[in-house]
Amino acid sequence: MSDAGSPSITVPEGFTLHTENTSHILISSKGEAFLNPVQEFNRDLSVACIRVWSEELNREKETKWKQTQERRAKREADADAKAGQQKDQKKPKMESGEQSNDPEDNSPGDDPATGNTLSEVNKREYRPHKFVLLEALSATGLRSIRYAKEIPLVRFVIANDLSASATAAMKRNVELNGLGPSPDPTESALSSSMISEHQPHDRGKVRINEGDACALMYNHRTEKTRVDVVDLDPYGTAAPFIDGAVQCINDGGLLCVTCTDLSVLATTNYPEKCFSNYGGIPVKAEYCHESALRLVLHTLSTSASRYGRYIEPQLSLSIDFYVRLFVRIHSAPIEVKKAASKTAMYYICQGCQSFYEQPLGRMIDKVHERSGNVNLLFKTQAGPSVGQKCTECGSAQHIAGPMWSGPLHNNNFLSKVLEHLESNQGKYGTAVRMRGMLTVAKEELHVPFYFTPSRIAGFFHSICPPLDDVASALLNAGYRVSRSHALAGSLKTNATRQDVHDVFRSWVKKHPVRMDKISETSLARQLLAKEARTEAIFSRHPQSVTQASKIKLVRYQQNPAPNWGPGTKADSGTKRKREEEDE
Incomplete structure (x- = not known):
């Protein structure tokens, strides 16, 4: 999104100007x-989520x-009152109408110069909390620049990259946006403990560090x-950086x-x-993006638990070709003990994709009998929850997990982000989709996994019922029923x-399938062999999914556009530097 009011910028030869909201960066044709x-x-x-989190x-x-x-x-008031009582007891009584010249005889807690109470004199105003943000893998620095310019409560951003060419690009872009070193020596001194002093460009609203991301985060633990x-936006997996990240964040901070x-x-x-990256086995089913x-x-949960910390997911989204998560990190031993009860294995049917x-x-x-206090006891869980075969269709199953079984989002946080977006739509180029x-x-709903009627109708070899009917x-x-953000047409x-499945068995009774077209060993035969335990009622419910669709919104990802996908990883800069020296 271009900023209509952006100043005229001279673009050097070999560079192109990229503008996004209020920020401008120069991109080299060499792909640095x-x-x-x-x-x-x-x-x-x-930007929106971090801004709302900072305000909260x-x-x-x-x-x-x-x-x-x-x-x-x-x-102070209690102490002053007590001191006044003691003084009154020691002081000799004066005749009627006689006044004291002793300044201490003023009312306790009063300032004789102004008449204000001492509590009013000493009253201080609250200063807003300014926070420090670390972007571990900054590349061009665009993300760090936007954070510094668009989030009011940012104190400063540490923009790090291992690549020499990337840090050179960051320095150029930071200066282009006027976020370079601060002339205030006091502010510069404040950051001396935050990033290494040997870096030449470590002052200003965006402070650049060239080095290993894990080493930098461990230095801040x-x-x-x-x-x-801490913002981790790597090329590929974030797994190698998670351990350092969960340690270097303040209590209540955001990852x-x-x-x-x-x-x-x-x-x-x-x-x-x-398994090697995330400590779990993935799912083969249509709900794989939620898994x-x-x-x-x-x-994130297990990494935090090692250090007496726990996670509180604020927003977890499957978007296009990646996942993006916003998680608060807290320290509390009792919450760490609850992590096992928010973790589960799943048995995934390879036929009908049922999960257990x-x-x-x-x-x-x-509950204690006398005091009424509630104590938490932590126990192992009985298992397994299912046998080797799926109880629905008799197919074999594969095991997936362990994985997080708790909520993916915090509804209160989402409400505040939507409120912020409602009053700031012009500040985001993708506001409609957001x-x-x-x-x-x-x-x-805060329950695991979704399904699509079209996929289940395929299992039954039946025509697909409308989403609202299901x-x-x-x-x-x-x-209860809701949609899932991860897939269009899902429930x-x-x-x-x-x-x-009983809903679909009832649907098939009203819309019969051609059994002569179905193989005796097919999945549909197994599913249709069972009778529905109750007859489904398809009459329109007032809270059906159409109620959530009254306002026309771009709810799901759009068709692939130019630059779709994670792209090609940039050169480290070291190889290019050697080539230039050889020339």
Whole structure:
């Protein structure tokens, strides 16, 4: 998106100017750093989410600050009152109408010069919390520049890259946007502990560091040097950077993660690679993109747990060719103990794609008889939840996970992001799509995995019922229904897959299939051999999915555009430097 009010910029020969919102960067024809224009949606979404998170964190800190001030004022008032009582007891009584010249005889807590109470004199104003953001893999620096220019509460951004050519490009782009070194020596001194002093360009709103991303994050894992936000947007998997990231974030901080290796996360082509990167086995089913999110969340959860920390997912999206997650990091031993009960293995039917959840742990609430206090007990989970064959169609199953089984999103956070977007649509080039995807995510049920009526109709060899008919049948049966952001035409429900299949068995009774066209050993024969336990009611339910579609929104990814996909990784710069020296 171009900024209509952007200043005229002289573009040197061999460069092209790329403008996105308020930021401008020069891209070299030599390909010194990687930039994918399609990722503008990712960057817009990140700016909005980090901005909303920073405002919420600031509100939390302001509330705590006010509570502290109130407690302090109360203590001072109590101390002043006690001191006044003691002084009155020691002071000799004066005759009627006699006045004291002792300045201490003024009312306790009063300032004789102004008449204000001391609590009013000493009252300080709250200063907004400014946060530090670390982008571990910055490439051209566009993302860091946008963060510095578009998020008001940013104190400064540390933009890091291992490539010498990338850091050279970043320096050029940072200066182009007026975010270079600060002339204020006080502000420069504040950052001396944040990034290494030997770097020549380590001051300003965007402070550039050339080095290994993991080493940089490990250098910030002590409490005094931690940052508030870490953004991981690598080429491929973010797995090698997660351990350092979860350690270097302040309590309540935000971790933003992108993974573009969906050929590993969302297929079973490379299960050994998925296990080595994410500690789990992927899913082979139409809901594989949601399982990809849950595999990454599992990695974040287990990585944080090692250090007495836990994750709170704010937003987890499967977008185009990658996943993007926004997760808050907190420290609390009791919450770490709950991680096992939010983790599960899944048995995935290779025929009808039914899934069976096997939690790894469970929590028991034990109420003390006398005090009434509730204690949590953590136990192992009984298993397995299913045999070797699928109970629906008798097909073999493959095991997937472990993966995160808790919520993918925080609805309160999503509401605030949508509110922010509503009043700032002109600031985001992809605002229409952002609004659509965030709306679907907010409506999404906090249950694992979705299905599409068209796929299940294919299993039954029947014509496909309308989306609203399937949703209404489930709602009429007392279940909840929503869409999933990960796939167009999908539904999520708290009904079991057997309940969903019963809806289709009822549908087949009204729309019979040609059994003579179905093989005796086919999947459809196995599914149709069972009778529906209850007759589905297809009459339109007032809360069917059409209610969520009254407002026309771009809810799902659009057809591939130019620059689609993760692109080609940029050269490191070291090889090019040697070639230039040889010339």
